[in-house]
Each structure stands twice: as C-alpha cells, then as structure tokens.
Amino acid sequence: MNKCMELDLQEMLPDLLHRTLDSAARARVEAHVAECASCTEELKVLRTVASAAVFAPTIDVDRIVGHIAPYRPIAPVVQAPARSRVVSWLVAASMLVVIAGGGSLLMVQQRQPGARVAPTAVASHQVSTSSQSVAVKPPVTSVPVTRTLDQPIHTLALAPGVDGLSDGDLRQLMNDMDSFDALPTVEPEPVLSVDTGDNLDQGL
C-alpha cells in the first residue's frame, strides 16, 4: 500500500466521517480520497470502527435527572469571626491555669501530713491552704474566663511537676484533660518553668 502524501488531509478522515467539515474542506478531502489508496483503506477501517462499539446500554435519562440536586451557586468561603478565635484562646489559656491548679492540688495530695507545701499560690484562689484540703478537685469547666485573666502569670510556674503523682492521680488528671474543649495542641506548660516559682517561693 502506498503511503499517503497528504497527511493533513488524511488527518481529517474522522472529521469527514462525522460530517464536521465545512463544504470546502469536505470537497478537498473527498477528492483526495478518490485518488489515494491509503486514505481509501483508512476510511474503510474508520467506518468499521465507528460502527462497532455502539452497543452501549440505553441510559434512563429521568433516573439520572432524579439524582441531580437543584442548583446552588457556589458561596464564597466565609471566614470564622475573629472574635471566636480570641475566645478560643482565652478558653485555652484558662484551661492551662486549671491544669496548673489541678496539678498543684494533686501534688498537695501526695505530700505527707506535716510536710511543707511549698507553692501555695494555687490554693490562694481556690481552697484554704490547709494540708487537709485534699478532697477539693480542680474546677474543670466552671472557671470564668475573666477570673483566669486576673491570675498572675507566675501562678503557672508554681505548679510542681507530675513526677510525684501516683498512677491513679495521673489517670484522673488525664481524664480531666480529656474533658476540656479547647485544649491547646501543645503540652501544658506549668511543669516546665520553675525559675520564677523559686523566686516567688523565697518571697513567701
């Protein structure tokens, strides 16, 4: 079979088949096919292929339309109000203080009677400093935000570490933490900074 020398016309054979050519182009292609054996053969092949796989299932139009949801214009993305983020952070900050308080009280609980309870700043806003006040649970959800903001920042630093806590106390602490809504993603910090706590302790 001779190769076609008019490749731009051969390329239009599928368009000839689908009648998508304008009349001038169509006349040119038809005239070419009439004298080109390669294009005659190719057009025959294309006709066979085009008529082959037409046995696709009949589509139920109404069924499809029934699944189409009514038109809803794409709404612009609404940013969450800035205020709510501030509130979230205030809540998160208050939770930190609560955890500090909880940690401190649990620590107090661990101490032997008579042992000196070093940092009592926590107790100053929650319970009496008596070493017998071990039954007081840290307020989990009822600490008002405004009150939390009033706390001196070094209150956090007074919280002792959790090293001395028993397994049960740790579990209790973790359970309480689980119930918080707006915990920050970082670990609570009270147990980390101890320097300011020392200063305060000396001042007591």
Place this chain on the structure above:
Amino acid sequence: MTPSPEIRPPTDTELIERWKAGDTRAATQLVGRHSQALARFAASSGEREGIEELVQDTFVRAFASLDSFRGESSLRTWLFTIERRLMLDRRRAERRSRETVPDEESDHVSEYGALDSLIAEEAQERVRRSLEALSPTQRDVFTLRVQQGLSYKEIAEILGTTEGAARVHYHNAIQTVKEFLRDE
C-alpha cells in the same frame, strides 16, 4: 405574511442558564443530549459494568460544579473529562482491591470483558481485538477521535495532554488497528 420565527434547539449554554434559573426540564434535555455519547465512550474505553451508574455519577458531579464550567470547551468535552477521571478512579480502586485479593485475570483482559458482549458480530469481533491491542491511552484517543468525532484539541483537553501527544497516540493506534483488520 410574517415569516415564522426560526426554530433551533437551545444551545447547551442556554440550557445551563435555564437550569440554573430553576427549570428542571433543561436538565432533562442536557442529560438526554449527552448521556448516550458518555455511555458509548465508557463502553469503548473498556468499562464492563456499571456504565449507567458511571454516566449518572458524571452528570451528578457535572451539575454540582457547573459554576466551574467556563464554556471554553464544549459541554460534551467537559463531561468526557469528568467521566474519564471517574473511570480512572474506578480502575485504580479495582487494581487496589485486586492487589489484596489476587486475581488471575490481567487488567487488560478483564477491562475488555465488556466488549465481548457489546460487539457480537464477527466483523466487529475483529475491531474489538484490535482495540484490545491498544494501550488504554491510545484506545481513549482513538475512540474519542473515531467514534465520537472529537478534535485533537478536545481530546488533549480530556486527557490532560497536548494536541501533539494526542496526534502521536492516534497515529500509533490507527497503524495497529489497520494491521489487525488487514491480517484477518
């Protein structure tokens, strides 16, 4: 006598606007206009079952995101693009499930089980085998060009490739198909 107004079918763009304005009959017209072409493309592309479901998913997705249809290509080209993406997703999911549950059939053969029933006649059987010999991309390009009559520009858009690459795929495909049909 006044000349009767020219009666022409509404364009896709006009139907889309009508549907957006709440005319559900416009959706019916659009689906009726393009659904069979989508079904044919799926069958030619080797889908063996769930073609109706595939066509339905294509329309549901298309109508849900009609605002992103800019009208730069034809609606049908855009629908083919969505359908082809869904087919690729399906095949990927099938491949993954086959990896966990070993299957003796190869991808190639199982994909083409569809056409066994679709093309019954002996002459068409030869076409089926020639299409089976093509790579999936060659097959998509070839059937979109020959069975759907799309331009290389439209095909390139559907496949996310260039017109040049689509031409090369078509050229290789037609050579293979011709050889198959000539040999038998």
